[in-house]
Amino acid sequence: MNIITAHNGIGLDANNFFNNLQISKIDNAYDYLIQSPSTLRQTILELMDKEIQKGEEGYLRLKCNSVTDKGIIEKISEASQNGVKVDMVVRGICCILPGVEGATENVDVISLVGRFLEHARIYQFGKGDRAQIYISSADLMSRNTQRRVEIGTPVLDPDIRRYLLEFLDKQFKDTVNAKRLLPTGEYINVEGEYFDSHDFQIHYVPEYLSRQIEEIVETEEQPVPVDITNVEPTRLEAQSSEGFFKELWNKIKSIFS
Structure with a gap:
């Protein structure tokens, strides 16, 4: 997936970000970009809090390679306990178990490993027209959110937002490469849960x-x-x-x- 922006504000932030890197300034705040170790993790937690306040009307959808950040895991559990539906595509390590009674009953986790390497990080907060979407270099791991320099950006273009939402929708319909994570920590095939087999990667x-x-x-x-x-x-x-x-x-x- 390749996305190029022409947004002046994001471009200016990116220019300032690289200028700051040259002088080892890594604790900056920007108008659009979120950066670890300064603002990325806190922004994600704040956006999750907004969905938690909406209760059953709230929604989170997270796609990344791994999830190990304890604070984010606890926030996902809190969201689930408040009725927020949480869908996750986590290719590798996932330290949150979905479907645990009283903790993560509203969390669904699948892993996609197919012909092509899944490497995008997409974070969605809310549904429909009010959905806020960020793409990022950072996985939800403490090494990325607290100890590395990573960057994230909001997706502001309506056409690209729509494309990414459809992209995520199709991933959750995959019945060829997808494995669903169980409360026991085991993975099972999801084939047979839909009427037709669907290979998300071949679709594109x-x-x-x-x-x-x-x-x-x-x-x-x-x-x-x-x-x-x-x-x-x-x-x-x-x-x-x-x-x-x-x-x-x-x-x-x-x-x-």
């Missing part, structure tokens, strides 16, 4: 191929100088189409190799 392959084809076509349509002094006339017409299909085939092979 046609979209990726379509974009690659569009890029190749656009490149082919641009005039390219050709040295005709040593080229046979019969080869000139075939040169463009051969280049197109050769590059397309190489793109397809690279995806599945």
Whole structure:
């Protein structure tokens, strides 16, 4: 997943962030960006508190590689006990057990390990139009939230927000690669819980191929100088189409190799 922003405020924050890194200033606050070890963890906890105040109307959805931060785990448990639904996609280490009576009954955790490496961190607070979404370099681990320099940014563009919400929705419908974490600490397959098998990762392959084809076509349509002094006339017409299909085939092979 690649997202590029043109937001001036976020760009200015990023510029200041890297300038501060050069002089070893790591305890800064920014207008948009959240940074560990200064503001990232506290901002996440505050956003969770807002959902806790909404009770059963609150919602949390967290996607990351690992969850070990004790304070965040306790806050997730508190949210569950107050009726907040918590959905989590945690690929690796998860130190919170879902479905524990009186503690995490409203928490659901799945792990996705498939053909491609899951590495995005997406944090959603609230549902629908009021959902606040952050993407971040930080996992919810104490080493990331308290001892490393990490960064997070709000997603402000409505189209990108919508894309990320759909992205997360599709992950929770995966019945091929997903494993559900049980209160016992065991993982089970989720296949059979939905009418049709759904591989979240393969779902995006046609979209990726379509974009690659569009890029190749656009490149082919641009005039390219050709040295005709040593080229046979019969080869000139075939040169463009051969280049197109050769590059397309190489793109397809690279995806599945």
